[in-house]
Amino acid sequence: MFLLCGCFLLIGTNHLVQAQSLSKRPVYTSKWTYLHTSADAKSAVLGVLATEASVWLLDSTGTHYKVQVSNDDIGYIEKQRLTTAMFGRVSAGEPSTYFYRGAEGHQGPHVYVQAAELRVRNKPSLEGVAVRRTRLNEYISIDYYPLYDDAWIYVGDHFHENPGYIPLRFVGKQLSYTEVLQDYLAARDNDPAQEAKLAGRLRELAWLGKPHELLQGLRYFAETMQKLGINNPHIDLDFELFFAEKHAGYLSDFEQYEQVFRKLNMHYRLYQTKGEDGKITEKQTQAMGLRKVKQIPDFPECGWYPLYFYTNEHVVIAFEENQSTAIVGSVYSLLFADGVALVLGDQQIDQHYTEERFVSAFGQLLQADWIGEPHTYRIMNGDGGFFLFKFKQGLAVSFESFYYC
DSSP states (O other): OGGGSSOEEEOSSSOEEEOOSSOSSOEEESSOEEEESSSSTTSOEEEEEOTTOEEEEEEEOSSEEEEEETTSOEEEEEOOOEESSOOOOOOTTOOTTTOBOOTTSOSOOEEEEOSTTOEEESSSSTTSOEEEEOOTTOEEEOSEEEOSTTOEEEOSOTTSSSOOEEEGGGEESOOOHHHHHHHHHHHTTTOHHHHHHHHHHHHHHHTTSOHHHHHHHHHHHHHHHHHHTOOOTTOOHHHHHHHHHHHTTOOOSHHHHHHHHHHTOOEEEETTEEEOTTTBOHHHHHHTTOEEESOOTTOOSSSOOOSEEEEOSSEEEEEEEOTTSOEEEEEEEEEOOTTEEEEETTEEESTTOBHHHHHHHHTTTEEEOTTTSTTEEEEEETTTEEEEEEEETTEEEEEEEEEOO
């Protein structure tokens, strides 16, 4: 039992690492293999490990390693070269039935979630505590595929510091809106349970689809819920439909979108001072009573590189060098409060401004995903970033400016 002694284990071409009682870090297989119930190649198979699958070494025999795999299954694999790092390699004959690597075959092995709002638990059983919910079609990396009934797979972080598990039966290929719509229409008025399940899937996919799909999907969802007498208090379906109707005329043409947005002449009213991005001066910020700081917490690490900031509890203004080498300020974020407002066209967005007015006025410009971030909207800032608006209890709460990396 080498893991309990002070000996060394050869794992990799030129890697010697001291064996420990139970390493906090995994090692990786160099080729795909089966996980057996005992140290015998003829013993029952628990599952299949992909190339470069994470394993935790527990023990050793003359022919096998005893390992714990990502979903906490414990079994035996035939001895092979194990490495301390991953190199993105694929061993010959790895079964694509279990490990799909994308159309070109160059991605990591993955599956997709096929259930709406599936609970992720901190243990591989229904006794585990729910830690989050997955998205329909969420991309799930997988390096171990169990082959027994009622199996679970691991979906947490790489080092198991924040573990998460979901049942294997709820994953598979990526679903399309068209496929789910066809299945939904086939089940409609024929199988109430299947109709309700597919209506939920349709709603989730619609929020990631085109404007006409969003309106169609939400209408079908609403009809099914009403017909079957199902009410989910966590879904504000009336407002989702309201948004979908206003969003139906979304400006998909980039130049038309830009033209409409620029005519709105976005600017800010900060403590009785008018400000525009790229034109705010230090003198103005000092008159507002803002303090100068070098850094602010949680500022994006890329896409925007300010030299310094002026801030208070409601406003953050970032100063950077423009093309003329002048130092100018632009608003990074706002928390709407007394004296803090943003103006778009004839709409002044402040702490009293309603979400309904916002959607009515700007529906053709807005992007939203109410499954992932309800009551949150994006307005595109050219092709370099976007403006993010958040609402709570029907009123404007915050604004942020983001740039793509």
